[in-house]
Amino acid sequence: MDMHPRAVRESNSERHGPIANESELTAGVLIEPGRSYGFFTDTTLCIGCKACEVACKEWNNLPADHLGLTGNSYDNTGSLSADSWRHVRFIEQAGPKGIRDNAQPSFQSGWLMMSDVCKHCHNAPCLEACPTGALFKTEFDTVVVQQDICNGCGYCVPACPFGVVDISTLDGKAHKCTLCYDRLKGGLEPACAKACPTDSIQFGELGDLQARAEARVHNLHDRGVGNAYLYGAPGTPGATGDLGHLNAFFLLTDRPETYNLPVAPTRPANCVRPSFVSGITTVAALALGALAIFSGRD
């Protein structure tokens, strides 16, 4: 990767203020309101270091929870929650599975690691379910909970097809990844993407990320990883059920359910009309049945 021309001018380590538009130097993207931004998480590059989890907790001042050992591989975070907005999932596969589609010694396990996060859906079901307007689309096309408006009703929790949103038992409000809304406003890339040492988490403008991801899939196919595919990019698994596309999308090498992702996520709102029609039909059928029974009794 070539050094950005600005990096030469900004090379002085002694500074007297923040670097303007720092994301241009760290992520190669200028953050401007009115454009769509997101994450491309390439799971083939993830080494499970959990630097993203730590960076997220540090920047967002989130408390450490799930103290103790889960017994599930080396993952002691467990799952995304109100206090864990990034979660590195460890999937241990014995035998010739995963990205190493070849014979392995018996002592070596096939590791799949994935840094999970809020998907910032284009048509976000949590936002549709929110009765107070606490969940909103930002000027960067991301989905954020406004803490001063959230009343903790919890409708967003079952509405999320990915199980991301969670209610905190401490403050009674809904919490999830904000895609570092405050950092974006300050011209900084999100903390997790900046901390990722292998660039498994890439931040950028959505069009650029999608093109980069497609090129990466082709590259992996050429190198013999034929099972690599995108999840959540337009026209791929994950971008189903009227969700549109996911602003945080993934490159996977196994079935979505292996990573605890739904195969075909959908908007709960899609179930409203069929449920309403079936309910009305049932009531009408019962009424007609009762009418037929009672009209025949003389």
Added chain:
Amino acid sequence: MTHTMRGTVTIVQEGRFQLIDDRGVAHLFILGHAAAAEPAQLAPLGRRQARVSVRFTKPPHCIGNVAHSVTLAE
């Protein structure tokens, strides 16, 4: 059991804030659901680096404290 701590508000994120106590140790607080303060009131305290007195409890399974009231110390 309720405790009280005095210190300076240094970092504020939504309803969470960091307090540096008089020994220079940082503590994380989460504004409780029944707290006598709103998340929007924390940001000015952080900008002013205000000295406050916090009444709090320690929740289980979490490295942090739940703040029940935040008052200006001086």
